[in-house]
Amino acid sequence: VQDLEQWPYPQRQIVPMTETVHERFSVEIFRGCTRGCRFCQAGMITRPVRERRPETVQRLVEEGVADTGFEEVGLLSLSSADHSAIGPIARSLGDTYEGTVTSLSLPSTRVDAFNVTLSNELTRNGRRSGLTFAPEAGSERMRAVINKMVSEEDLLRTAEVAFSQGWRHIKLYFMVGLPTETDEDVLAIADLGIAVYRIARAHGKANKVTLSVGGFVPKPHTPFQWAAQDTPEEIRRKLGADPPADPHPRRHPLRTNDPEEGVIEGLLARGDRRVADAVERAWRLGARFDGWHEVRRSTCGAARWTRPASRSPGTRSASATRTRRSRGTTSTAGSRRAGCGRTGRRRGPPCSSTTAAGPPATTAACAPASTSSTTPATSPVRCCPSSRPPPPTSAARRTPPCRRAPSATRPPRPQHPEVAR
Amino acid sequence: VRWTKEGRTRFVSARDQSSIWERAIRRADLPIAYSEGFTPHARVSFPDALPVGVASTGEYAELTFAAPIRADDALARLSATLPEGMDILTYTEVPAGAPKLASLLRATLWELVWPPVDATALTTLLEQRCDTLLAATTHEVVRHRHDGDRTLDVRPAVVSLAVATGPTPDGSGARTTLRAVLRNDAPTIRPADLLVALGDGEVAPPTLVRRVAQGVPTDEVLAEALTGVGRDGRDDIVAEAA
Numbered sequence: 001v002q003d004l005e006q007w008p009y010p011q012r013q014i015v016p017m018t019e020t021v022h023e024r025f026s027v028e029i030f031r032g033c034t035r036g037c038r039f040c041q042a043g044m045i046t047r048p049v050r051e052r053r054p055e056t057v058q059r060l061v062e063e064g065v066a067d068t069g070f071e072e073v074g075l076l077s078l079s080s081a082d083h084s085a086i087g088p089i090a091r092s093l094g095d096t097y098e099g100t101v102t103s104l105s106l107p108s109t110r111v112d113a114f115n116v117t118l119s120n121e122l123t124r125n126g127r128r129s130g131l132t133f134a135p136e137a138g139s140e141r142m143r144a145v146i147n148k149m150v151s152e153e154d155l156l157r158t159a160e161v162a163f164s165q166g167w168r169h170i171k172l173y174f175m176v177g178l179p180t181e182t183d184e185d186v187l188a189i190a191d192l193g194i195a196v197y198r199i200a201r202a203h204g205k206a207n208k209v210t211l212s213v214g215g216f217v218p219k220p221h222t223p224f225q226w227a228a229q230d231t232p233e234e235i236r237r238k239l240g241a242d243p244p245a246d247p248h249p250r251r252h253p254l255r256t257n258d259p260e261e262g263v264i265e266g267l268l269a270r271g272d273r274r275v276a277d278a279v280e281r282a283w284r285l286g287a288r289f290d291g292w293h294e295v296r297r298s299t300c301g302a303a304r305w306t307r308p309a310s311r312s313p314g315t316r317s318a319s320a321t322r323t324r325r326s327r328g329t330t331s332t333a334g335s336r337r338a339g340c341g342r343t344g345r346r347r348g349p350p351c352s353s354t355t356a357a358g359p360p361a362t363t364a365a366c367a368p369a370s371t372s373s374t375t376p377a378t379s380p381v382r383c384c385p386s387s388r389p390p391p392p393t394s395a396a397r398r399t400p401p402c403r404r405a406p407s408a409t410r411p412p413r414p415q416h417p418e419v420a421r
Numbered sequence: 422v423r424w425t426k427e428g429r430t431r432f433v434s435a436r437d438q439s440s441i442w443e444r445a446i447r448r449a450d451l452p453i454a455y456s457e458g459f460t461p462h463a464r465v466s467f468p469d470a471l472p473v474g475v476a477s478t479g480e481y482a483e484l485t486f487a488a489p490i491r492a493d494d495a496l497a498r499l500s501a502t503l504p505e506g507m508d509i510l511t512y513t514e515v516p517a518g519a520p521k522l523a524s525l526l527r528a529t530l531w532e533l534v535w536p537p538v539d540a541t542a543l544t545t546l547l548e549q550r551c552d553t554l555l556a557a558t559t560h561e562v563v564r565h566r567h568d569g570d571r572t573l574d575v576r577p578a579v580v581s582l583a584v585a586t587g588p589t590p591d592g593s594g595a596r597t598t599l600r601a602v603l604r605n606d607a608p609t610i611r612p613a614d615l616l617v618a619l620g621d622g623e624v625a626p627p628t629l630v631r632r633v634a635q636g637v638p639t640d641e642v643l644a645e646a647l648t649g650v651g652r653d654g655r656d657d658i659v660a661e662a663a
Contacts, residue, residue: 015444017430017433017437017504018433018434018435018437019436020442046651065447066447066448066450067448068444068448069443069444069445069446069447069448069502070444070447071443071447071488099456101461
């Protein structure tokens with residue numbers, strides 16, 4: 001789509017009869033992203049930036065609200081505050097809906113005072129609760145590595161402006177496990193969080209700061225696509241062991257994800273078509289709605305995704321009648337077709353090598369290069385070198401350009417004087 | 422207004438029902454009044470929540486508008502913007518400060534329909550059980566809930582019970598229908614409680630439970646709330662319930 005203006009926008013959006021997430025009228029105000037964050041797949045694969053005109057946005061919102069009856073409008077894009085005319089758009093919509101029950105929201109990753117001004121425009125009806133910013137990394141050096149050019153000064157000034165103009169809560173998004181990261185970079189997240197917290201408290205005792213820290217998962221089509229992914233153990237060490245089991249979450253303004261989920265995310269993100277076998281096997285082992293914490297409260301069931309494939313006698317004899325070569329080797333098109341069967345779908349245990357007499361491969365071995373092979377003992381996601389020697393090309397790819405040296409013994413968790421308390 | 426909750430909308434919860442109405446009102450562009458406060462809500466109130474899964478042609482709602490409206494036109498538009506299965510049947514305009522709608526809804530006509538299997542035998546069984554229940558002065562049942570069991574007396578709520586065998590809608594078979602008028606006075610007795618009292622574990626669950634109408638109980642009859650009050654003539658529901 002060269003020109004978004006020419007693309008018919010879905011105006012009559014579905015209005016759910018039961019409560020859902022993202023329950024609002026969404027208008028995509030532009031596609032692509034002006035920033036070049038090196039971890040961000042969406043920003044890489046949606047280039048170039050193509051904007052909708054402010055008049056079009058205004059019209060889409062007005063017609064959409066009238067058609068759907070939604071009480072909330074979301075101005076969506078990868079970084080909505082970066083639309084070249086976002087100021088006029090926000091002012092015009094603010095004028096239209098001032099004094100009504102219709103609220104406007106603007107998800108944004110921009111960290112500057114202008115973002116606060118914009119959010120003020122969109123909340124004239126009085127609801128100033130929370131703002132979210134995504135510095136992504138704690139230290140200037142780390143932010144330079146990921147090309148998220150936000151200075152600490154910017155962030156602190158933004159926090160100052162936000163809290164002085166009546167915002168009560170700031171959420172900050174960070175990642176750990178980024179390429180070249182050291183423990184100092186991790187501790188810098190805490191430093192930054194504490195600095196923002198001091199500003200928050202200076203403007204009111206009830207003001208809050210939440211730090212949300214996720215484990216970095218390298219994504220294809222990004223400069224980090226061959227980077228190593230931290231193991232769940234390493235991410236837990238960096239985050240200071242397990243999440244706090246504290247009945248008063250206010251005292252722990254740190255939100256983290258289950259690092260095991262990142263393993264599955266990495267597997268699905270960087271695996272190729274062979275991942276379909278892993279997905280099928282995980283499903284056969286009982287994986288259902290693994291990311292739905294409403295359903296499964298304990299873990300994401302990572303074991304189902306990383307459990308070694310066992311060979312039952314029945315399936316082995318069935319598959320032994322075929323000549324099948326393990327995929328990912330330098331097989332010819334002919335032999336691959338023979339292995340796929342007539343429909344192209346594989347039968348039998350996924351990823352088990354029937355030609356080589358090696359040990360059974362792991363399910364996760366379907367995804368090459370998910371995690372560096374330098375951590376064979378601890379990583380549940382690993383390739384299986386004994387049964388499937390990697391071809392030269394993929395071996396070269398397995399050397400990520402920015403991988404940390406593996407540590408022989410596990411270093412202690414980073415200690416921060418104020419966090420350690 | 423009296424409205425329906427038929428088809429798949431019978432699976433809408435009372436909580437979701439409010440936002441469905443609020444959005445339909447906004448789509449119909451009606452000048453609904455909003456509550457004051459941090460999170461304003463449209464002034465639409467529903468007197469009595471329906472259990473999820475139960476159909477209804479006897480739902481009621483009270484709407485407060487911020488400006489005068491032409492009710493005929495406005496409610497026709499609202500009926501059109503509500504999801505399929507939710508339709509406005511009738512309405513009455515009342516001045517501010519009129520008696521609460523709930524005070525007009527003192528009894529409910531329920532309809533329970535069974536699948537077309539052994540209809541004659543089921544009808545006979547239910548008739549016997551209904552006679553026994555009506556002849557008794559009390560009949561206690563236990564209602565199991567997540568917060569514990571509760572013992573309820575079903576009998577005081579029962580105004581009338583009528584069992585009949587009739588043809589299925591496509592005319593291919595016969596099915597059993599139970600129509601019950603139950604008082605809404607506390608403790609509220611639901612069709613599920615009535616089934617425990619009648620079935621005693623021997624009656625299969627009905628395929629469909631419907632709240633047909635609500636109103637004022639008269640001698641074994643229900644006078645529908647809106648048509649029986651302040652309007653000429655009586656709803657055909659009245660005759661049906663007899």
